[in-house]
Amino acid sequence: MNKFGKLAVSAIALASAVASNTVFADTLDDVIARDKLIVGVKNDYPPYGYLNDAGETVGFEVELAKYVASELLGSPDKIELVPVVAANRIQFLEAGRVDVIFATLGVTDQRDEVIDFTVHYVNAAGPSVLMPKAATVDNWEQLKGQSICGIQGSYYNKKMTEEFGINLVNFKNQPDAYRALKDNRCIGFVFDDMTLQKKLEEADWSDYKIAVTPYEYLPMAGGLREDDAAFAEAVNKAIVKAEGEGKLIEWETVFGMPHSEYIAERAKAAAAQN
Amino acid sequence: MFGLDYSWLADPAYQSWLVTGVINTLELAALSSSVAILIGMLGALGLSLRVFWLDALIELFVEVFRNTPPLLQMLFAYFTLSTLGLETTDPVTGLKMPLLSAFACACISLSLFGGALAIEAFRSGLETMPKAITEAGRSLGYSRWARFWRIEVPIASRVCLPSLTNILTNLFKTTSQASVITVPELMYYAGQIYNDTFRTLEVMILILIIYVVLVSILSYGMSRLEAYLTLPGYGKEQ
Structure with a gap:
């Protein structure tokens, strides 16, 4: 084998060693032990996640993330917001750099193959x-x-x-x-x-x-690592609770979004369930 | 193999993207390398004439284009040249649009960047010329032009081939930066494919191998050329 052949094989071997090393930990335990929820959000995407005039990250999904943090850990401030973009958010999640992403993530089959989704809380125009x-x-x-x-x-x-x-x-x-x-x-x-x-x-x-x-209209959801059942259940419970309390409708008003039927209906269904 | 998933390679859309990407990368590399070599030769010739203002001009050119990142040059050409007046009118819509396409911008900035480096390479080749050889040429009645073309260039180009190989392989890899100004080359499509499939690692490994193969072919060709042109007493023996 020549020099380049050997080089290519060792590169592939190294890469696959890295790939097979992914561990599926129980995120819920980690979050509680750390006493902080690390969330990937957008910061350039009004109204879902953006920087306000004071330089703070705010938005519809940021509020949702804070609500989930307060449900899991008792305070909306026990949170770390990590800015992500479309091109790296899944990678951030997979690499374990964030616990969950609330970052204008559309629900698609291809994404479903690599990550899990929370309940679909918005039906966004494509x-x-x-x-x-x-x-x-x-x-x-x-x-x-x-x-x-x-x-x-x-x-x-x-x-x-x-x-x-x-x-x-x-x-x-x-x-x-x-x-x-x-x-x-x-x-x-x-x-x-x-x-x-x-x-x-x-x-x-x-x-x-x-x-x-x-x-088309595409449902939007949070992104979770695959097979992270306990954490998924806790996050979903928090989101549905927010829906039932009419929080998402409130945030629509706060962030100047048109009121959507989808959110209103989910709120009604969630309120009936609670 | 090794748990890597390459099933996305069966998708004809991704296949055609990869092929188009490779073709555009090769086109960009071939065009900008040729122009860079030409600029290098002309620049070195200009310097060898020892005309004060021409020297200053060429030195300025080298300093500007060698000392700025090619990415910045591309962005500058793509976004600001049109505001400086390089505009044309679109025959279909009648709207004003920039004169230079993304490909042209990338090609020009890569040529100038490579050219600046090539001038220095060729100059170093010319400067290593033993004075005795040029003097011998003069005593035999060669004119300035004939000495340059028949004596200095043949020797200097052999001397500077190794550093020219470096410049050309670097230039080849720098073509990947053209994706930033939307030139659909290999990196441009690679990004789209791993964003669609989330097979980041698999796509990157494939792209890495493609680059290794393409650049290896180039450097192999250059080393063959070096061996073919080798002078007795210069460079490595066969």
Whole structure:
């Protein structure tokens, strides 16, 4: 075997040794022993998790995380918020750097294969397309062959290219994509509908509109490590309790979200159960 | 093997992404390497003419492009050149858009970065030239140009081949940074694939192997070239 062959084999052997080393500990015991819940949240994603003017991480899911902490440990302050992004949140969870993620995590089959979900507490609109007001496009089929800005790693990128034939121009982060849209490097920006709606409220974006509306609604849930039954049960119980107390409806109001039927119905069902 | 899951490789979408990624990486590397070598030769020729203002100009070029990160150069070319006026009008929409595509921006900045390094490599080759050889050329009646082209270049290019190999392999790996400005090369698609499948480790191992193979082919080719061009008394013996 030549030098490179040996190198490749030892690299694979090393990597697989790391891979097989994942241990499924009982997170609930760890959390109680530590007396602190470590949660992965977004901090660039209003209204779910973002930095307010005082530099604090706030948002709908941050409130939910604090509620869960207070249910598990008796105080909403026994919590450590770890900022995560779409591209690393699952890895953070798997690596044990956080106990749970509440980070705009859409429920998909592929994710279900590697992690477990909590109860689905939000039914979020999928992606929509932000375009200049003058644009005449109004459905996904018309975008075939067009250059549309996007974000690297988004779960719908494959569907966009394969099903709609869109020529995606994907950036690492949102500011770059917004900038490229303003530069007309692409005719639109495909992203999570709620975020784009919020963007339109900014003065700089008054010449833009949501040209193409979401093709699907996707339930959102917290993410847990697989086969972590005791912890999953405790977290789910806390979420359902919050729903039953009408907390999620309250947070919708606090963070300026339109009141959704999904949350209202879950609140009613949870209240009936309690 | 070893509990790694490569079933995602059966997906035709991922296969075509990987193939496109490799092709774009190769295109970017080949184009920018060629231009970098050309810049290196021209720059070294310019320096050998010993014209004061030309020296200063080339030195400035080398300092600017060798001492700034290629990632910064790419972002600069991609996001700011259009605001400085490098714009064109899109024939379809009639809107103003940047003149340079992402691929062009990446190619230009990699060429300039590699070129700056190559100038230094070629210059070092020319400077190791024994004075006796150029003097011998002069006494035989070779003009300045003929001495450069027929005596100095053939010897200097052999002397600087090892450092040129270094520069080209580095340049090849630096193409991965073009994913930041949306050039769909290997790293760009790798990120998308592991975000879709969550097989981060498996994707990274595969990408690592692809890079090792591609760069090994390049360095093997360069070492063959070195062996082929070897001069008696210079470099390693066969």
